[in-house]
Amino acid sequence: MKKDVQKRPIAAVRWEGQAAVVSVTGEIDLSCSGEFQDELLDVLDDKPGSITVDLSNVPHMDSSGIASLIKLLGRSRKASVPVRLAGLQKRVQSLFEITRLDKVFEIYPDVTEALAK
Amino acid sequence: MKKDVQKRPIAAVRWEGQAAVVSVTGEIDLSCSGEFQDELLDVLDDKPGSITVDLSNVPHMDSSGIASLIKLLGRSRKASVPVRLAGLQKRVQSLFEITRLDKVFEIYPDVTEALAK
Amino acid sequence: MKIPPNKPIHLTILSVPAHVPVARAAVERFCRAMQVDEQTTGQIALSLDEALANIIKHAYGGRPDGLIEIEVMPLLSDGLPPTLQLRLRDRGRHVDPARIRSRDLDDVRPGGLGVHIIHQYMDRIEYRKAEGGGTVLTMLKRLGGSGGRS
Amino acid sequence: MKIPPNKPIHLTILSVPAHVPVARAAVERFCRAMQVDEQTTGQIALSLDEALANIIKHAYGGRPDGLIEIEVMPLLSDGLPPTLQLRLRDRGRHVDPARIRSRDLDDVRPGGLGVHIIHQYMDRIEYRKAEGGGTVLTMLKRLGGSGGRS
Numbered sequence: 001m002k003k004d005v006q007k008r009p010i011a012a013v014r015w016e017g018q019a020a021v022v023s024v025t026g027e028i029d030l031s032c033s034g035e036f037q038d039e040l041l042d043v044l045d046d047k048p049g050s051i052t053v054d055l056s057n058v059p060h061m062d063s064s065g066i067a068s069l070i071k072l073l074g075r076s077r078k079a080s081v082p083v084r085l086a087g088l089q090k091r092v093q094s095l096f097e098i099t100r101l102d103k104v105f106e107i108y109p110d111v112t113e114a115l116a117k
Numbered sequence: 118m119k120k121d122v123q124k125r126p127i128a129a130v131r132w133e134g135q136a137a138v139v140s141v142t143g144e145i146d147l148s149c150s151g152e153f154q155d156e157l158l159d160v161l162d163d164k165p166g167s168i169t170v171d172l173s174n175v176p177h178m179d180s181s182g183i184a185s186l187i188k189l190l191g192r193s194r195k196a197s198v199p200v201r202l203a204g205l206q207k208r209v210q211s212l213f214e215i216t217r218l219d220k221v222f223e224i225y226p227d228v229t230e231a232l233a234k
Numbered sequence: 235m236k237i238p239p240n241k242p243i244h245l246t247i248l249s250v251p252a253h254v255p256v257a258r259a260a261v262e263r264f265c266r267a268m269q270v271d272e273q274t275t276g277q278i279a280l281s282l283d284e285a286l287a288n289i290i291k292h293a294y295g296g297r298p299d300g301l302i303e304i305e306v307m308p309l310l311s312d313g314l315p316p317t318l319q320l321r322l323r324d325r326g327r328h329v330d331p332a333r334i335r336s337r338d339l340d341d342v343r344p345g346g347l348g349v350h351i352i353h354q355y356m357d358r359i360e361y362r363k364a365e366g367g368g369t370v371l372t373m374l375k376r377l378g379g380s381g382g383r384s
Numbered sequence: 385m386k387i388p389p390n391k392p393i394h395l396t397i398l399s400v401p402a403h404v405p406v407a408r409a410a411v412e413r414f415c416r417a418m419q420v421d422e423q424t425t426g427q428i429a430l431s432l433d434e435a436l437a438n439i440i441k442h443a444y445g446g447r448p449d450g451l452i453e454i455e456v457m458p459l460l461s462d463g464l465p466p467t468l469q470l471r472l473r474d475r476g477r478h479v480d481p482a483r484i485r486s487r488d489l490d491d492v493r494p495g496g497l498g499v500h501i502i503h504q505y506m507d508r509i510e511y512r513k514a515e516g517g518g519t520v521l522t523m524l525k526r527l528g529g530s531g532g533r534s
């Protein structure tokens with residue numbers, strides 16, 4: 001049954017030196033934001049130098065997904081680990097803007113630019 | 118309202134010499150198979166040397182879409198115009214197999230191979 | 235967060251072709267949330283599509299004001315393979331189920347394939363006269379493996 | 385083949401998060417069939433999502449056995465811009481609509497944004513006590529241009 005089903009919501013975590021790059025796939029809503037948050041915090045537990053969350057394959061995110069990211073941001077700040085968001089699709093970018101979280105998160109057009117910081 | 122809406126179900130007709138290549142986009146079902154058929158027959162009216170129907174962007178097709186293609190095939194045969202189908206996604210390929218229409222239509226992996234015939 | 239087993243969702247549409255893709259999208263998303271594989275999802279989606287088209291064309295004769303109720307339910311019980319049940323109820327003309335048959339496959343012409351497709355893709359199909367008029371079509375599809383549980 | 389104006393479709397789900405994407409998929413497909421642009425479709429989808437999440441969390445307090453009825457209807461009448469109406473009905477705890485408010489945006493913390501999002505994206509929002517218990521939430525979104533007509 002699961003043969004062609006992708007791991008969700010976090011498809012993969014890749015390391016570029018000390019930098020963790022988290023690839024998220026699919027829609028993030030109340031039905032998966034719990035797993036999303038747990039998996040994000042697991043990455044932080046591995047003590048990365050920075051965390052880049054690649055949202056380029058996320059066509060939809062709601063406030064529960066935002067809550068998971070805010071939780072990550074809070075914990076990461078305490079650990080002095082920068083969190084960067086990359087590749088937001090228009091719908092998700094608009095959500096960050098109307099909640100004014102585009103001023104709170106570091107947002108980059110893509111992973112390459114996020115890692116260049 | 119329609120600014121980013123693609124033309125459907127036939128996105129474009131391209132000519133390679135005498136060969137007409139019809140690019141179909143989106144799901145084909147009872148809600149659009151009438152337009153689909155009309156637009157296919159319009160292409161035949163332009164007297165092409167052959168018609169290649171590119172189905173690589175069709176994730177879903179039902180028997181009403183098949184009916185449109187059979188209609189085209191019948192008319193094209195009378196006009197001695199070969200009809201080729203190209204790029205069927207798995208779901209659509211399977212539909213042609215269980216209806217045994219994979220023996221009736223010329224089916225190619227992609228447009229390039231269809232045009233090479 | 236899992237789709238609860240043995241609990242239905244319901245969708246009511248009109249007998250208009252433009253509502254068919256809406257129902258299909260809901261059922262496909264339901265399958266995806268159950269982690270049903272793509273092939274099985276496609277077979278379920280197409281069977282739903284053909285059954286709805288037949289209700290629109292034959293039960294309602296193309297009339298756009300008929301109601302079609304769609305129930306989607308994952309069946310899960312000990313000893314039985316996980317199964318998706320689709321139940322479609324119309325209030326149109328009921329015909330003897332024995333008369334609901336596709337054309338001969340070798341007689342290639344437009345139309346006459348929908349019922350054949352449903353029989354190929356679904357594991358059980360039952361047409362029943364509905365109380366109060368119309369037909370209830372129940373279709374079952376085994377999901378195999380871990381489907382329905384996940 | 386067009387989506388008929390002023391005719392609803394109905395969807396009934398349970399108060400479980402896994403049913404939310406199913407409802408969203410249906411509504412998104414409905415918008416696409418009406419040729420609503422991607423931006424507006426996204427705003428409608430997210431508002432639906434947030435409203436359903438709130439019903440699950442607050443009206444039903446996380447209980448998974450509550451029913452949520454969703455009505456989707458394109459409103460089209462002379463002199464009014466084409467509009468999509470979403471109506472959600474629950475049978476859970478009804479609270480004074482005045483108490484349904486998001487947190488201050490500057491007080492950055494997880495949660496407390498859903499109602500703000502709905503107000504940003506939808507043109508009209510009304511909470512009404514339902515007959516027989518629960519709440520009816522009606523949300524209207526103007527579609528502008530040719531939307532709804534096509």
Ligand SMILES: Nc1ncnc2c1ncn2[C@@H]1O[C@H](COP(=O)(O)OP(=O)(O)O)[C@@H](O)[C@H]1O
Nearest residue numbers: 288289292293329334335336345346347348349
């Ligand atoms: N829901 C239905 N109600 C009444 N008759 C039906 C229904 N579905 C199918 N039929 C009958 O079965 C025949 C075969 O259906 P089908 O294989 O889908 O092909 P088509 O619909 O293209 O004729 C139809 O022509 C019709 O007479």
Ligand SMILES: Nc1ncnc2c1ncn2[C@@H]1O[C@H](COP(=O)(O)OP(=O)(O)O)[C@@H](O)[C@H]1O
Nearest residue numbers: 438439442443479484485486495496497498499
């Ligand atoms: N459907 C509802 N029923 C009852 N109370 C609600 C409902 N929707 C929202 N509320 C109230 O409004 C508050 C703000 O909601 P919202 O902005 O979505 O944030 P959150 O749900 O994360 O708290 C909720 O905490 C709740 O008290």
